[in-house]
Amino acid sequence: MKEINRKKLIYSILKEIEKGNEPKREDYGLEFEQWGELAELIRDCGFVRNLGVMYANDVVYIVSFSSAKITIQGLDYLEENSVFARTYKGLKEVRDWLK
Numbered sequence: 001m002k003e004i005n006r007k008k009l010i011y012s013i014l015k016e017i018e019k020g021n022e023p024k025r026e027d028y029g030l031e032f033e034q035w036g037e038l039a040e041l042i043r044d045c046g047f048v049r050n051l052g053v054m055y056a057n058d059v060v061y062i063v064s065f066s067s068a069k070i071t072i073q074g075l076d077y078l079e080e081n082s083v084f085a086r087t088y089k090g091l092k093e094v095r096d097w098l099k
Contacts, residue, residue, distance in 0.1 A: 004030075005098060009038060011084045012094055014047055014077060018070045025063070027091045028098070036060025047074035 009028065016023045025035040036053065040060070043051045049071055052064035070078075078085075088097060 004034070006038070006041075007081060008084055008098055010042060010047070011078065011081050012088060012091075012097070013038070013042065013065070014070055014074045015085075015088060016091060017048060017065060017068050017074070018078065021091065022065050022068075023091070024065075027094060029095055033060070036063055039063040039065075042074075045073065045077075046071055047077055 012028075013023045025032065028035075030038070037060075039051060039053050042048055043053060047070065048065075048068045050067040050069055052062065052067065053060060054062040
């Protein structure tokens with residue numbers, strides 16, 4: 001898979017959580033390993049709370065955004081990257097938007 005724009009990806013995920021949607025790996029066409037790394041990054045940066053990441057043998061096994069809530073840091077990220085708001089149309093068109 002080609003390199004993805006992580007800033008845009010994080011923006012999209014945070015925006016969907018802010019809107020009350022649950023982002024899923026399939027929406028973005030990511031490999032499970034990429035999805036797990038991204039979830040850990042979002043969690044470790046403090047952008048969301050209640051993000052479920054489960055491990056088996058030190059490998060991400062389950063990622064769940066179902067209870068995730070955006071934090072002040074996450075809202076700050078959205079504001080700091082508001083340039084993306086002009087072109088972001090939501091999950092329906094997210095794969096094309098990430099290109």
